[in-house]
Amino acid sequence: MKTVVQCEVNGEPREALVDPRDTLLQLLRDRLGLTGTKEGCSNGNCGSCTVLMAGAPVCACLVLAGEAEGAHITTIEGVADGNDLHPVQAALIQHGGTQCGFCTPGIVLSAVALLAETPQPTSGQIRHAIAGNICRCTGYDKIVTAIAAAAAEMQAGARQ
Numbered sequence: 001m002k003t004v005v006q007c008e009v010n011g012e013p014r015e016a017l018v019d020p021r022d023t024l025l026q027l028l029r030d031r032l033g034l035t036g037t038k039e040g041c042s043n044g045n046c047g048s049c050t051v052l053m054a055g056a057p058v059c060a061c062l063v064l065a066g067e068a069e070g071a072h073i074t075t076i077e078g079v080a081d082g083n084d085l086h087p088v089q090a091a092l093i094q095h096g097g098t099q100c101g102f103c104t105p106g107i108v109l110s111a112v113a114l115l116a117e118t119p120q121p122t123s124g125q126i127r128h129a130i131a132g133n134i135c136r137c138t139g140y141d142k143i144v145t146a147i148a149a150a151a152a153e154m155q156a157g158a159r160q
Contacts, residue, residue, distance in 0.1 A: 001020070002018060003017070003018060004016070004018075005017075005069050007068045009028070010034075010073070010074060010077055010078025016065075018031060018065040018066065019065075020064070021064075022065040023064060024051070024053075024073070025039055025049045028051065028075060036075055036077045037075050037076065038102055038103075040103075043062075044062040045134070046133075047133035048102060048105070050105070050133060053072070053073050054071060055116060057109055057132075059132070075105075076108060079112060086150075088115070088150040090150070091146040092146045092150075098138075107133045110129050111130065114130075115147075115150065119151060119158075120151055120155060130144075130147070
């Protein structure tokens with residue numbers, strides 16, 4: 001029996017009719033049309049479907065849509081401020097931290113969550129935060145450098 005799920009996605013109240021077996025990934029992509037969240041492995045191993053739920057990174061393929069009832073969810077579509085990229089997004093571009101881009105939304109959201117919790121992370125903390133995000137194209141060094149640069153930029157902006 002289908003049920004209505006009401007939640008906040010990217011700061012806007014949303015609702016959708018879902019099957020009890022639907023995942024948050026299906027809710028976002030198929031019901032709400034937010035296709036920036038990518039489906040990779042469908043079993044939580046690749047991190048391509050990472051979104052923020054109450055500020056914490058989760059694999060949307062492992063969360064049932066019904067669990068999103070009343071939740072605050074952020075997808076890649078909600079990270080930028082209009083046409084202004086989030087510092088993590090801008091730094092990934094500037095430092096060559098993207099290749100094919102399939103993993104990028106999940107990495108961005110993992111990094112955004114890290115920087116919200118740890119504004120000046122070490123390289124080890126960055127690597128730990130993105131450990132659940134598999135990238136088949138890069139060696140992660142440029143991604144880590146980009147996240148560190150975004151953290152520094154955000155800290156500099158906070159001091160102004």
